Structure formats: C-alpha cells, structure tokens
C-alpha cells in the first residue's frame with residue numbers, strides 16, 4: 001500500500017514510511033531520542049524497502065492523487081464557435097476568476113492545458129447555414145479529442161472546462177479513441193437534448209448537435225433541411241472522429257434535467273427509449289436515489305462520461321448561460337448529484353460547459369460552476385483515494 005507505514009521488525013524502531021521522501025527526512029534516533037546504531041540500520045533497511053515499494057508503486061502506475069493532485073488534468077476549451085449567443089468562450093476564464101475571488105489556488109494545484117482555438121472562425125460569415133461554422137467546430141473537436149485521449153493515455157483524469165457544448169463531441173471522441181473497445185456510457189446533464197443534426201436543426205447552431213455526432217445520428221426521417229455538400233462531408237468526418245462509429249449507443253445514454261427539446265429530438269428519445277431523469281424525479285426522490293438509478297441504467301458500461309451543461313440548473317438561479325430554461329435543478333442538487341455519480345470508479349471524464357459570464361450578474365454562474373468543480377476534485381483527491389486510482393487504471 002503506497003504511503004502506508006512500513007513497520008520495521010525492531011521494537012525499538014519507529015515507523016519508516018514507504019516513500020523516498022520520508023527516507024530523506026528520516027532522523028536516526030531511537031524511541032528515547034538518542035542516536036542508536038542498530039536503529040540506523042533498521043532505518044536504512046526501511047528506506048531500501050521503501051524504495052522497493054515505491055518502485056512497484058510506480059510500475060503499477062497507481063498515481064497517488066492524495067498528495068500531488070497529479071492525477072487530474074484540467075483541459076480548457078475556450079471556444080464558442082458552436083453557440084448562437086456570444087460569450088461562452090469566456091466561461092473557463094470566468095471560472096478561474098471565481099476561483100480567485102474565493103481565494104482558491106485551484107488552478108495552480110492541478111495541471112492545466114488549453115486547447116488552441118482559431119478565434120477568427122467567428123469573424124467569418126457562417127457559410128453552412130444548417131451546421132454553422134462546421135469546419136471550425138470540427139477542428140476544435142479534433143483537438144479536444146487528441147487532448148482527452150492523451151490525458152487518459154497518460155493515466156490522468158481529464159476535467160474539461162468548455163465554452164459551448166459542441167466541443168463535447170470531441171470529448172466523447174477522445175474517450176472513444178482512448179478506449180476503442182468497451183461500452184461508453186454518457187450522462188448528459190442538460191436542459192436540452194443536443195440531438196439535432198444538420199438535417200433537422202432549426203438554428204444551425206452546432207451546440208445542439210454533439211450527441212448526434214457521438215451517436216452517429218442524422219435523423220433523416222424527420223429531415224427539414226437540405227445541407228450542402230460541404231456540410232454533409234464535414235458532418236460525416238465528425239461522426240468518424242472517434243475511430244469507431246457510432247462512438248456511443250442510445251442504450252448507454254441517459255439525460256438528466258432535460259426539459260427543452262424539439263419534436264425531432266423527442267422522436268429519437270422515444271424511438272430509442274432513452275432514459276430521462278427529470279427535475280421532478282430529483283425533487284421527489286433526492287439525488288442519492290436518482291444518482292443510483294442513473295448509474296444502474298448504464299450499468300453494463302465500462303467507461304462513463306459526465307457532461308454537465310450549466311443550463312440544466314434552473315434559470316432563476318443564474319442568467320449566465322446562453323439558453324436558460326425554467327424548471328431546472330438547483331445548484332445544490334447539481335452538486336450532490338454529480339458528487340454521487342463521480343463516486344463510481346468507471347467515470348473517466350467530467351465536463352462543465354456553457355458558462356457565459358457576458359450574460360451574467362456578478363459572475364454567479366461561474367461561481368456556482370467553480371464550487372461544483374472544487375467539490376468534485378476534493379472528493380476525488382481526498383475521499384476516493386483508492387477508487388479514484390482504480391478509475392485511472394486505463395485499458
């Protein structure tokens with residue numbers, strides 16, 4: 001057991017810890033505080049065993065998250081290319097500012113990487129009306145996928161902070177690339193179904209399409225648009241991004257807090273019998289019970305991704321998101337539900353998305369999001385030492 005006391009065979013000897021660090025700081029004293037030759041020998045032996053266990057520990061790649069925070073990697077995706085309202089690309093920065101306001105060194109504590117974003121894409125006219133700026137969105141998704149795959153491949157747990165929700169097609173693709181085999185379960189905590197395609201979208205905004213990308217869904221039966229060749233081509237490429245198509249199956253998808261969707265999405269949800277956990281269920285049965293049911297619904301999955309769109313929370317709590325909807329869950333319910341779900345050792349990635357500080361008052365949404373982020377990481381680092389390491393046993 002890494003970091004556990006390694007007891008020496010001598011009754012005169014205190015505990016030597018099985019890490020090189022404790023070895024370095026070990027003082028060679030007996031129980032009564034006097035230097036003692038025998039004692040020194042045991043200490044040295046303890047150190048050697050310490051190194052031995054430390055080596056094994058590293059071979060097993062069980063990173064000790066408790067001491068370093070090393071096991072978590074924050075991936076920031078400052079893109080709003082897929083949104084219809086401007087400002088979501090500032091979401092990750094707003095969450096960092098919330099951390100500063102709370103006096104937290106959170107963003108120093110964990111390794112952070114930023115996915116490069118081509119901001120010029122927003123200044124160009126959207127030439128593809130049924131999947132606006134699909135080339136730009138697709139590029140962001142490719143980069144996110146690469147980063148998520150790299151993280152998981154390095155046995156790190158990716159926490160993605162993204163601008164608009166379209167890039168989560170890339171997050172799922174990255175998880176799929178990291179685990180080409182095995183069932184991936186998706187917990188989509190969102191007011192919206194995000195299940196449109198270029199064939200059915202009423203707005204052309206791609207943050208309403210990431211799940212269709214992951215599910216390989218066109219919904220041509222209910223087609224209302226006739227996308228051009230460029231859109232079709234790019235759309236096909238996006239659906240292939242995971243290397244396996246579809247990246248996810250309907251039976252391994254659940255919605256939480258869903259309450260605003262179009263007829264075309266409703267059709268797919270009913271047709272494919274997707275489990276929807278409503279705000280009412282959470283109000284009536286509590287987050288513990290609903291959390292258990294959510295996990296039970298995707299029990300056969302080997303890998304779980306949790307996508308938390310902040311618009312799943314009620315519009316009365318905060319205005320700081322592009323498409324607020326009444327009838328959502330409270331920030332407390334969101335936090336306790338996510339914490340419950342994150343206790344499952346199969347969770348491979350967590351994402352927070354759609355914080356838009358330009359629509360907000362006093363950065364409230366980002367503060368709510370940061371509090372949830374902090375609770376999640378605290379739980380991972382402090383309480384879930386063993387299961388969290390298990391969660392990182394990739395492959």
Ligand SMILES: [Mn+2]
Nearest residue numbers: 165190194309
């Ligand atoms: Mn969404």
